[in-house]
Amino acid sequence: MSFPQTTSTTRGLTSIAERVRERLRTEEVDPSRDPERASYIARAEVRRHNDFALARGVDVIEDEAASVRDILSTVSGYGPLQALLDDPDVEEIWINAPDKVYIARDGRSERAPIVLSDTAVRDLVERMLHATGRRVDLSQPFVDASLPDGSRLHVVIPDITRRHWAVNIRKFLTRFRTLDDLVAAGSVGSAEAAILRAAIRDGTSVIVSGATHAGKTTLLGALIAAAPSHHRIVTVEETFELTAQAPDLVALQGRQPSLEGTGEVSLRRLVKEALRMRPDRLVVGEVRDAEALDLVLALNTGVPGAATIHANSATDALRKLGSLPLLAGRNIDRDFLLPAIAASVGLVVHCRRDADGRRAVAEIVAPTGRVVDGVIETRPVFGGESA
Template sequence: MSLREQLYRQAGEALPQRIARANGSATAAYQQLAKEIHQTIIERVELGKLQQMAPEQVKRELAQLVEHILEEGNHPVNEAERRSLVLDVQDEMLGYGPLEPLLADPTVSDILVNTAKHVYVERNGKLELTEVTFLDNAHLMRVIEKMVSRVGRRIDESSPMVDARLPDGSRVNAIIPPSAIDGPLLSIRRFAVKPLTVQDLIERQTLTQQMTHLLEAMVKAKLNILISGGTGSGKTTLLNILSGFIPADERIVTIEDAAELQMRQNHVLRLETRPPNIEGRGEITQRALVKNALRMRPDRIILGEVRGGEALDMLHAMNTGHEGSLATIHANTPRDALTRLENMVSMAGLSLPTKTMRQQITSALTVVVQVSRLTDGSRKLMSVQEITGMEGETINMQEIFTFKRKDVDRDGRIKGHFCATGVRPKFSERLQAFGIRLPESLYDPTVQHEV
C-alpha cells in the first residue's frame, strides 16, 4: 500500500471513495468552501513554523484548524464532507491539491492536465476524462511551481517549459503561457512503486518466455543493445527489465534527464542532467555526463534516452571497451532508429562522412529491440534485430524474433502471434564464449505464441 493510500485510510475514508469524490462528486459550493478554508489557514498560520514540524504533526494541526474554522463559520457539512475537507486542505498545503487522489490511485499510469478544467488519466492503456478540476489556472500554476521547485527547477514566462520528477520518481513535464496558449499544461508519467518484472511482461503478453531467454543471454554476454520505440511504448520499462539481468558484481553508471531507472544492483552510480539557471549558466548536458562517466571506471553505461550529440560519445564508449551498454531512442522501426542515431551523431559538431558514421554504429551496436504501443493500448515487443555488418554504405540487419498482427476482435483487442524468424544470430558464438547455450529450438519459426 502506498503512502498516499495509508494517509487516506488513516483519515477514515477508503481510497476508492476518495477517488470517486475526485472523479466528480464535489460541487461548486464544496469547492468554494474548501478554497475559503484554505485561504483562512494561510492567513492565520505561520507557514515557517509548519515547515519545522514533522509531517504527521502538520496533518494533525491542519485537521484541528479545519474543524475549528467549520465550527466558527457554522457551516452545514455532514461527516463525510468534513473528513473530505480535512483531506483536501492537507493535500493543498502538503501535496499537489486536486491531483493527490489520482496520484494515490494505482490504476492510473498517466495524468494529463489540459488547463485547469480538463484532467485526463490513462488506465489500462486508454485515456479517459475525469471530473477533477482546479479552481482556475492560477491554482494549477501554484501546483506546477510546487512540483518543479522541490527538485530545484523553475518555470516562469522567461523559461516556460520544464522537465522534473516527483519524490516517488514520476516524470513531470509542464509548459505554461506564453508557449501554452490556453493555459498551463501538465503531464505526469507515473512511476511504478513496484517495478514490473519479466514475468509481469509475459503475463501481459508483451513478449514470450523464449524471447526473455534471448534478451537475458544478450545482456549477460555484454552485447550493446539499443531499445527503440515511440512515446509510451514501454522503452524505460524494458530498459529496467534488461538492466536487472546485469550481474550484481559489475559497476553501473546510469545517465538520465530525469532519474527513472529502478536498478536492483548495489553498485550503481546515478547521474542526472541539469538545466541552466536563471542567468543561463550551470547547465549539465547528457553529453557532459557521458564523457564524465568514462572516467568513472564503469563496467556498464546505461543511457536513459539518446537525444542529441551524446550519441557520438556513447558510440565511442561502446567501441572502446565499455561493452554491454544499454540505451533507448525514439523511433518507430529499428531501421528508423539507426537513421535517427546518424542524425544525432551529426549534432555532435563533427562532419563525418556517412559511411564512417555507419561504420561507427555497426561496430558499436549489436542488437536493436523495437517496442510499440498498439491501438488497443497494449505494449508489444515487436522485433529483435541483429546488426550484422555493412554492404557498401548500407547497414545490414537480420530479424530474430517478431510479432505479427493478424486481426482485431470485437472488443478492439489486437490479435496476432510472436514467433522466431528461423535465423540463428551471428552473436551465438559470443554467447557460447560466455558459457551461455541456448537450445536451437529457440529459433524454430514453426513455434507460434498466439495472443
C-alpha cells in the first residue's frame, strides 16, 4: 500500500484496513452505496488504533484524514491505483510487473512511483472483475472488461506472459465529450467540426480511422453526441468503451463464452440484433474482423452508421474496410464490396497522434461513389489528397 509512514505504521494501517473490511462485511455496509457509513467505520478504527498506540507507547497515525482515505481506497476502491484512476489527467494505466507501473498523460507515458506485489496485482484484478461477470484463469488467460466508471480493463496472465500479470486500464476522459470540447482542445478545427456536425445531422455514414491511441473512440463519442436529439442511436462493442451521451441511446456489448464454451455473443450477432431495434444510426465501436461485412450490409439497407477502424490513412481505412468482410468466409468478393462501400460511406475521418502526444484530425475524405481500377475514389474534404 502507498501509505507515506514508517514501516510499523504501515503494518498498523494494514491491520486497520483488515478490521474495516471485516466490519463492512459484518455490518453489511456497501461503501459504494453508503460512503458516509464506510468513512465513519474507517475513522473509528483509526482512532481506536491511536488510543491503543498511545497506551502502549508506539507510533500513532498522525494524518488521520489521509489514512482514512487510503484505507477506504484499499477496502472499497482499487488501493494504490485509486488515486491514478481519480486523476482526470491520467489517460491510461498499465502494469508490466508489480514494480513497473506506468501511466499516460497528454498522450505521453511516464513511470508511476508505485510498487506493488504479485499478490496485490492479482487482488486488484479480482476486485475489478468482481462486478463484471468476467474471469481470467489458466483456461482463459485474457480478459476484456468495463469498470463501473467506464474504463476498459485488459489483463493477460502467465504463461502467456513470461512471468507477471500484464494489466492495462484505459480511461475515457469525460472532458472531451463533444465536438466543441475537441475544438477547444485543438484536436479538431472549427471548420472541420462544422462538416462533421452536418454529416451526423444529415444521416451521413462516417468512418473514423487512425492508429492506436490516436483519439478514434473519443472522436466517435463526440460524433454521437452531435446527433439530433430525436435520433435513436444503437451502439455495439466487444467491451463497453464509448461514453457517448444522447437522449435516445442503447449500448450493447458482446459476451465471452462460458467455461463450457457456450453463451458467446459476437459483434456480428450484435450488429444483426441492433438492426431490429429501429436505429436512426448504428455505431460499431471498432471494426476489426468479419463484423465488417454486417456493417457494410447494414449501411446498404439505408441505416446510417459510424465506426472506428485501425488504419494508416483515410484511403487505407477504405481498403481495409473492403478486405475485412472477406474474413466472414462467405461467397463474397471485392467486386461486390467496393461499390457497396463507395456508395454507403459518406466521410472518412483520419486521426493522428504526434510524437509529443498531441491528437488531432489529420484529414477528412469523401468517397465519390466510384471505384476506379479496384480502388474507391475519394475527394479531399480537409487535408490529404484524393485517390
